Each structure stands twice: as C-alpha cells, then as structure tokens.
Amino acid sequence: MPDPYALLLAPSANRVYADQAARLAMAELNAFAGVLDTRPDEIATTVIGGVPYLTFTGDLTAQDVAYLSNLSSAFALFKSEGELLRPVTLSPLARYDSDLITIPKYAGKTNEQFTKLVLNLTVLASESAKRMLTGGLTVLDPVCGRGTTLNQALMYGYDAIGVELDGKDVDAYKSFLQTWLKRKRLKHTADLHPVRRQGRKSARRLEVTLAASKDDHKAGATQQVTVIHADTTQLDGLLKPRCADVLVADLPYGVAHGSYDDEGGLSRRPLDLLERAVPHWATLLRPGGAIGLSWNLKVARREHAEDILIANGLTPVEHDDLAHRVDQSIERDVLIARK
Structure with a gap:
C-alpha cells in the first residue's frame, strides 16, 4: 500500500501568491510525475492541526525525494503515521546560499x-x-x-x-x-x-x-x-x-x-x-x-x-x-x- 505524505508549503512574503500556493503546488507536483519512479496519487490540500498541507500517496524512492525537494513551495516533507508526522529529509539543489x-x-x-x-x-x-x-x-x-x-x-x-x-x-x-x-x-x-x-x-x-x-x-x-x-x-x-x-x-x-x-x-x-x-x-x-x-x-x-x-x-x-x-x-x- 502506498505511503501517505504531507508537504508543508513554504511561507511567502507575497500574501496574494501565498493564498494560491496550494493549487499551484498541486499542478507542479503533477508535472514532476514524469521523472518520479512512482507517480503521486490522491493529491489534495488537507488541514492538519490548523495548518494546510499538500497531501498525497506514493512509494517514494530516495531519488523521488531528491526531485520533490525542489518543488518551488516545498518547506518540509513528512510521512504520515496515524496521527503523527515523521520528517523526511529534503535535499534541494542549493549550490549557493539562498x-x-x-x-x-x-x-x-x-x-x-x-x-x-x-x-x-x-x-x-x-x-x-x-x-x-x-x-x-x-x-x-x-x-x-x-x-x-x-x-x-x-x-x-x-x-x-x-x-x-x-x-x-x-x-x-x-x-x-x-x-x-x-x-x-x-x-x-x-x-x-x-x-x-x-x-x-x-x-x-x-x-x-x-x-x-x-x-x-x-x-x-x-x-x-x-x-x-x-x-x-x-x-x-x-x-x-x-x-x-x-x-x-x-x-x-x-x-x-x-x-x-x-x-x-x-x-x-x-x-x-x-x-x-x-x-x-x-x-x-x-x-x-x-x-x-x-x-x-x-x-x-x-x-x-x-x-x-x-x-x-x-x-x-x-x-x-x-x-x-x-x-x-x-x-x-x-x-x-x-x-
């Protein structure tokens, strides 16, 4: 059975853009599907603890996580384990300081x-x-x-x-x-x-x-x-x-x-x-x-x-x-x- 994941979206200084970030992140996640070993499924916006997350299921490999680390709005990724969220280490392409x-x-x-x-x-x-x-x-x-x-x-x-x-x-x-x-x-x-x-x-x-x-x-x-x-x-x-x-x-x-x-x-x-x-x-x-x-x-x-x-x-x-x-x-x- 595919694992459930929850992606915490990065805060944005632009309030108008932040209000639409979840929808844009869903579209971007779908675009990444072509390079992933497993296509994400059940993509949705879910409120957890009062905070919106981008949730999805999939059997992510280490390389899949490396790709998804570069989602433009990715802040932190978690694997859902019941009511708990276990952090998944992201490794974005960041050759220089932000x-x-x-x-x-x-x-x-x-x-x-x-x-x-x-x-x-x-x-x-x-x-x-x-x-x-x-x-x-x-x-x-x-x-x-x-x-x-x-x-x-x-x-x-x-x-x-x-x-x-x-x-x-x-x-x-x-x-x-x-x-x-x-x-x-x-x-x-x-x-x-x-x-x-x-x-x-x-x-x-x-x-x-x-x-x-x-x-x-x-x-x-x-x-x-x-x-x-x-x-x-x-x-x-x-x-x-x-x-x-x-x-x-x-x-x-x-x-x-x-x-x-x-x-x-x-x-x-x-x-x-x-x-x-x-x-x-x-x-x-x-x-x-x-x-x-x-x-x-x-x-x-x-x-x-x-x-x-x-x-x-x-x-x-x-x-x-x-x-x-x-x-x-x-x-x-x-x-x-x-x-």
Missing part, C-alpha cells in the same frame, strides 16, 4: 517562488528533465531584467544566459553579483565589455565565471553567466544557435513594463514582443528544449500566445491550470512549449 535569490529587492521583481516554479515546469517539459539533478544545463532568459531567473539557474548548478534591453538593469545585476561573490569569498571573474558587429558597437556583454568552492575552482567545476545588453529581437551574431536547453521568460505585463517595437516606440502588449522575438528565440533552443512563458492574461489571451509558438515549430505542453491573480491589474498565466 540570499543570492532573496537579497535583490526592486520594483517589478518577480516572486522568487514563482520564478522557480516556471523554471521547474520548463525543465520538466524538456528532454533534459532526467538531468535536472545532475546539472550541465544552460538556461536562457531573453528578458532577464535584474537576473532573478539567472540566479535561480545558478542555485541549481546550471549555466545561465540573459538578454536585457535596459542598460541600468545590466549594470545593477553586475554590481549585485560581483558584490555578493566577493562577500561570500567565492572565486570568480567578471568582465563587461562592448561587442561589435560589422565594425560598430552594437551591444555589451557581461561574462561571469564562478565556482561554489575553492575545490570546485581547482577542479575546473565552474559555472558561466552571460548577460547581453541588447534588443532580444536582434541577437544575430550575439548568441550561438542551439545554445540553451531551456528558455524562461516573464513577459512585460503591460502595466509598468513594455518592449520597443520596430519603430522604436514603447509597446505594452506582450504579444507584440512574442511575434517579433519567438522566431529568434526558437533558434537558440537545442532540439528537445522547452520554452516557459508567463504573462498577464488581461492584456493577452492564452490561445493567441499558443498560436505564435505553434507557428514557430513549438508544441504546447499540457499542464494543470496555473492562472492566478497577482494584483488588481494582473492575472498571470504560464505557457510551456517544447521544440
């Missing part, structure tokens, strides 16, 4: 738990799903802002590539990452230099090499972060084709953020950006790679976003409903597609 993710605070920053959720779903939908725990993946965020997704990729032990149009965000990310690495006394190099195409300066390129320990550095077990300060729709010559295993993008919500159109005007419609960018983004994905997008449903319908991806040779991946309210003007959804 303040790499939590320290940066700025207007428009995406909730860290949600960032991890979208990255997880994208990796799990890709051909690299079975390599989630072993590393060696490259994550591309083509609208990376100040690097929340890039830092989550580093936490997992992956390499990261970002593209950002706002030079101030690129400078802020460089400043934060360098300061953080120095404070942690981690071996690293960081270089921000201009990139020329056809003899003209066309972009800037930040390249950071880091290691989680001195032993890793000596062994050559380093990670790479590359951030391109450029227009994400004009990346020819700046990034090599098939350079990424997964692509994760939190699109402009049409409220405070936007993207520039071909005439140089500011557009707050995420579909405008998708139509121009996806043909470029698709070439950067390796075969079997996956794209994970999040955006504001109040300014772009899901079926229109799916049509753009399908037209560029990508196949949407089915998953449980992940639409959720962020605030009065933002209803956020997630779309995953595979190359």
Whole structure:
C-alpha cells in the first residue's frame, strides 16, 4: 500500500501568491510525475492541526525525494503515521546560499517562488528533465531584467544566459553579483565589455565565471553567466544557435513594463514582443528544449500566445491550470512549449 505524505508549503512574503500556493503546488507536483519512479496519487490540500498541507500517496524512492525537494513551495516533507508526522529529509539543489535569490529587492521583481516554479515546469517539459539533478544545463532568459531567473539557474548548478534591453538593469545585476561573490569569498571573474558587429558597437556583454568552492575552482567545476545588453529581437551574431536547453521568460505585463517595437516606440502588449522575438528565440533552443512563458492574461489571451509558438515549430505542453491573480491589474498565466 502506498505511503501517505504531507508537504508543508513554504511561507511567502507575497500574501496574494501565498493564498494560491496550494493549487499551484498541486499542478507542479503533477508535472514532476514524469521523472518520479512512482507517480503521486490522491493529491489534495488537507488541514492538519490548523495548518494546510499538500497531501498525497506514493512509494517514494530516495531519488523521488531528491526531485520533490525542489518543488518551488516545498518547506518540509513528512510521512504520515496515524496521527503523527515523521520528517523526511529534503535535499534541494542549493549550490549557493539562498540570499543570492532573496537579497535583490526592486520594483517589478518577480516572486522568487514563482520564478522557480516556471523554471521547474520548463525543465520538466524538456528532454533534459532526467538531468535536472545532475546539472550541465544552460538556461536562457531573453528578458532577464535584474537576473532573478539567472540566479535561480545558478542555485541549481546550471549555466545561465540573459538578454536585457535596459542598460541600468545590466549594470545593477553586475554590481549585485560581483558584490555578493566577493562577500561570500567565492572565486570568480567578471568582465563587461562592448561587442561589435560589422565594425560598430552594437551591444555589451557581461561574462561571469564562478565556482561554489575553492575545490570546485581547482577542479575546473565552474559555472558561466552571460548577460547581453541588447534588443532580444536582434541577437544575430550575439548568441550561438542551439545554445540553451531551456528558455524562461516573464513577459512585460503591460502595466509598468513594455518592449520597443520596430519603430522604436514603447509597446505594452506582450504579444507584440512574442511575434517579433519567438522566431529568434526558437533558434537558440537545442532540439528537445522547452520554452516557459508567463504573462498577464488581461492584456493577452492564452490561445493567441499558443498560436505564435505553434507557428514557430513549438508544441504546447499540457499542464494543470496555473492562472492566478497577482494584483488588481494582473492575472498571470504560464505557457510551456517544447521544440
């Protein structure tokens, strides 16, 4: 008979997100089923001692627990034994201290738990799903802002590539990452230099090499972060084709953020950006790679976003409903597609 488990959800600083965390965690747990030896069953939200838990049954192996340790909202896992809960030790992929993710605070920053959720779903939908725990993946965020997704990729032990149009965000990310690495006394190099195409300066390129320990550095077990300060729709010559295993993008919500159109005007419609960018983004994905997008449903319908991806040779991946309210003007959804 399968064992009963109870997952305590992590508290969230964002009250609105916390109110919906259980439903999102159920969808994420279902997505993990493809890499587990035993598929979780009887998934439900159960109140135990006045506290909500995500409960399920299954014959979890040690590797299953290792995978589930990375659920974006996992705080603690217990095996139910009658009226008692016996702790199950979690072993999340956490190559660095969590303040790499939590320290940066700025207007428009995406909730860290949600960032991890979208990255997880994208990796799990890709051909690299079975390599989630072993590393060696490259994550591309083509609208990376100040690097929340890039830092989550580093936490997992992956390499990261970002593209950002706002030079101030690129400078802020460089400043934060360098300061953080120095404070942690981690071996690293960081270089921000201009990139020329056809003899003209066309972009800037930040390249950071880091290691989680001195032993890793000596062994050559380093990670790479590359951030391109450029227009994400004009990346020819700046990034090599098939350079990424997964692509994760939190699109402009049409409220405070936007993207520039071909005439140089500011557009707050995420579909405008998708139509121009996806043909470029698709070439950067390796075969079997996956794209994970999040955006504001109040300014772009899901079926229109799916049509753009399908037209560029990508196949949407089915998953449980992940639409959720962020605030009065933002209803956020997630779309995953595979190359």
